[in-house]
Amino acid sequence: KNEVEQSPQNLTAQEGEFITINCSYSVGISALHWLQQHPGGGIVSLFMLSSGKKKHGRLIATINIQEKHSSLHITASHPRDSAVYICAVNGDSGGSNYKLTFGKGTLLTVNP
Amino acid sequence: EPEVTQTPSHQVTQMGQEVILRCVPISNHLYFYWYRQILGQKVEFLVSFYNNEISEKSEIFDDQFSVERPDGSNFTLKIRSTKLEDSAMYFCASMSGFVENTEAFFGQGTRLTVV
Numbered sequence: 167k168n169e170v171e172q173s174p175q176n177l178t179a180q181e182g183e184f185i186t187i188n189c190s191y192s193v194g195i196s197a198l199h200w201l202q203q204h205p206g207g208g209i210v211s212l213f214m215l216s217s218g219k220k221k222h223g224r225l226i227a228t229i230n231i232q233e234k235h236s237s238l239h240i241t242a243s244h245p246r247d248s249a250v251y252i253c254a255v256n257g258d259s260g261g262s263n264y265k266l267t268f269g270k271g272t273l274l275t276v277n278p
Numbered sequence: 279e280p281e282v283t284q285t286p287s288h289q290v291t292q293m294g295q296e297v298i299l300r301c302v303p304i305s306n307h308l309y310f311y312w313y314r315q316i317l318g319q320k321v322e323f324l325v326s327f328y329n330n331e332i333s334e335k336s337e338i339f340d341d342q343f344s345v346e347r348p349d350g351s352n353f354t355l356k357i358r359s360t361k362l363e364d365s366a367m368y369f370c371a372s373m374s375g376f377v378e379n380t381e382a383f384f385g386q387g388t389r390l391t392v393v
Binding site for chain 2: 199201206207208209210211214252254263264265266267268269270271
């Protein structure tokens, strides 16, 4: 069973700051997902990574498969980035299922 | 952009009643899931569905739960006799499965309150 740990649990930043959220997992995976959950509850996929680095606008996600660690970075943070950011992993199941195991999430608050 | 839709957005039910949560996954996706999130806790896997049958279920998914894809579009989660502890946000998700690792698409969730 994979254990997914995120840090920090809560993060408060000032607008414009560079944000880093970390995720580590205990068992080999086929892919890692970064998700965003707004107060209304809906979940939106930000990235799916199996290696290296991806960038969408101000968001950057990296993964180190050997170290079982991923980071989500937000450059020039903005109050609209305030949300819960969740790391989730696919099992290394040979592609038979792709079910996700979730971390507890990081609550990010960006103040103007 | 294709999306997963869930109905209703909020359901209040009496303990012991049956509820059906409905989802319309993205039409050409092959893998379907139900997850739940109890208030203040992390999202948990309930069940996965592939090729018209359950491919995996968690310990939470006991005999009170069932899933169906009756008409090739809707994907439903039924709770036969709800308990107070079933109160949670329930998320439907789908993945294409066309390549080994694909993005997960989530619905907006159904908030179930059992009173």
